[in-house]
Amino acid sequence: MFDFKGFSMQWYRELFHDTRMLIIVLNTIIVALLSALFSTIFGMLGALAIYNAKKRQTKNMLLSLNNVLIVSPDVIIGASFLILFTIAGVKLGFYSVLLSHIAFSIPIVVLMVLPKLMEMSPSLIDAARDLGANSWDVLTKVIIPFISPGIFAGFFMALTYSLDDFSVTFFVTGNGFSTLSVEIYSLARRGISLNINALSALLFLVTLLLVVIYHFITLRNNKASGLGVQKR
Amino acid sequence: MNVASIIQFKNVTKRFGNNPPVLDNVSFTLERGKFYTLLGPSGCGKTTILRLIAGFTEPSEGEIWFNGQKINHLPANKRQVNTVFQDYALFPHLNVFENVAFGLRIKKVKKTEIEAKVKQALSFVNLDGYEYREIREMSGGQRQRVAIARAIVNKPEMILLDEPLSALDLKLRTEMQYELRELQRRLGITFVFVTHDQEEALAMSDEIFVINNGKIQQSGTPTDIYDEPINRFVADFIGESNIVEGKMVEDYLVEFVGKKFECDDKGFNANEPVEIVIRPEDLEITTPELGRLQVRVDSQLFRGVHYEICCYDKDDNEWLVHSTKKAKVGKEIGLSFDREAIHVMRLGETEEEFDRRLETYADKGDSAQWKVN
Amino acid sequence: MESKLSRNLYSFSYFLWIVIFVILPILLIVYYSLFDIEGNFSFVNYQKFFTAVYLKMTLSSFWYAFLITVITFLIAYPTAYLLTKTKHKQFWLLLIIVPSWINLLLKAYAFLGIFGTYGVANSFLKIIGMGEQQILFTDFSFVFVSVYIFIPFMILPIFNSLNELNPTLLDAARDLGASAWTAFYRVIFPLTIDGVKSGWQVTFIPALSLFMLTRLIAGNKVITLGTAIEQQFLVTQDWGMGSTIAVFLILIMILFMFLTNTRKRGV
Known part of the structure; x- marks a missing residue:
């Protein structure tokens, strides 16, 4: 593709000498970590809310609403969030990107945690209450430990979703704030440059790392699911 | 209310939504220190009674009294009752020791005391040395014992057992029946045992409540119920x-x-x-002349302990006979x-x-x- | 009592999210579609949508999405079928799934290199004597790259439904006298139709709304509904028209989901 003249760290060096690029990388990481953290918390609460819904219809309705953002095309999410932030007076930039990432990661976390909750035998909660646990004890000593594999998986999924996202970010990023994928896009529109090659490799490695971690988490989950109490 | 009684149901009805009641105007009294069995087919309401005693649900009508106090609205975590669940409900993220210690930790019992009590409870169910095993490493019978230890360690006034033996194989089940009965004698606390297995009920209980369609059909000692069933349902269900x-x-x-x-x-x-x-075991095979009933042998199965012989009389009534002697299919015989x-x-x-x-x-x-x- | 309060409290944050980030954005899109570029209330956007220009654009977007979905399906189904027959099927599946984990942009970017004037594809064409061709910025390259991207998403649900299929059903069909082909289209295909439907869902709708690929790979030769929305929102700044197209995209999506609705059938 290019004349190959041996390996060189030159492009990486160039990449990191570029403070603007460094800031973008940092932005991407901060947005990913924060959005994963918040979406995990809200997603877990959401899964509990769906799990605790008494009526079947309420449960199904909540689940459908939850999945809207998963099935919606990115352009629609991006465009509608753009309108939302403009109306709400949120300045496009760090906060609008962070809020969007939290918003579209929440349903993934819910979908990761909910099966774990469903898997949990309801008698576990009865047993804890029977042994004197109040609602807080039940939540912290039984439910959260039980669903923790789902919570971890949700966190990593949220992290990858955030790192991976281009379309939604592209809509709500405004001027002055940029993430890696938006930066790659605008560089790529200008044509091939070795700068992006280095950047791409970086993003690729990070994604791969996350995938491997996620893989190990699911592997552990599968092992753990055989651990449930035997049922007839 | 007399001193011996520990729990009393007064006209308790439980219904879910507009469906017919699961429990229909049930009243009974349980005495301290006895082994009770709630026996009935699935869906008869026996588990509902258990859940009402444990506090997992509240009655729609009527009153539940415990130790002279009305406990209709007392939440499960405030009741002096512990349950052994059908699927054991052991916490998979905790090891044996922590499972048993769960209730004590909630009550903020001192560490050294917890250690001693858990050890004692585990040795009570013959699980010395299993403290630091994970639940997944335990067999079905061992899990069962952990569940029992977890209940008794809290020194409840009453232990509720919800079909705890149903997941075990036949041999282990029989063994556990002896052990449970023995455990109840040693502890001296009230056991309420729910089962659909009539043999289990007859073998273990001081008193049996036969339940069907949300009503108590008959209560009494195992021999009373076996020998004097009150109606067709009880006669059919027991033996x-x-x-x-x-x-x-x-x-x-x-x-x-x-x-x-x-x-x-x-x-x-x-x-x-x-x-x-x-x-069937009260019927004896003789010659047609000596028999008080004359029947024809229709079919016969060997059950190990006895032959189960199915006969019909001339009015086409079916007569089941349990006999150690073999009969000949198609032959006319007498029953005395x-x-x-x-x-x-x-x-x-x-x-x-x-x-x-x-x-x-x-x-x-x-x-x-x-x-x- | 305290349990109910805390339960409501944590449910509340989730419900708040649903209202603000799920329901409100959709309402806003519908609301904005009712205003023209000057901010006056009118149905002019809807009138515009039904003019030849927009209808042609919608049709062509449909056509490309359809083409991409069909080609993807024709490649994915046999592949999934072969996968279930291989020895280490989970490993092969993983290998096929791996590209779907890589950022879409990176894949598009890689194809910029491959299809470029001095890229691998052209070197190959030169070797086989077809000479240098313009590959990048054509509708061919767009369809090719899209198919490449969607293949894993199509394979996964089809593979899962094929994998769940009870093999004795096939034996039963053969036992009852069905030929291999009859067994396939009378037994296997009907039983895996749910997987096929979800495969179509995860391909067709995104294919309608792709915008980054059309910009990078198709070089504005192809305009999908997604590209049009992006254009209206970020270039023309006509949010009303953008919202109108988005409304139609949502309607098409709902219709398509309805048509490919999977009902669970017991086997």
């Missing part, structure tokens, strides 16, 4: 029985399959229609039985009426085996 229709000609004389037989029952109206129960083997059931009789009638026999003292609490 195997031959049930035929008949009528009470007069006191001590009953007519069925077109013949009159002497019996031990009285207090019926003249020619009142009744149902007759004769247990004692007058005590005939048990007469009044149609639609309630438990109180039934008890009252039996008491009149006891007053006369003419049959010593009637023993009603």
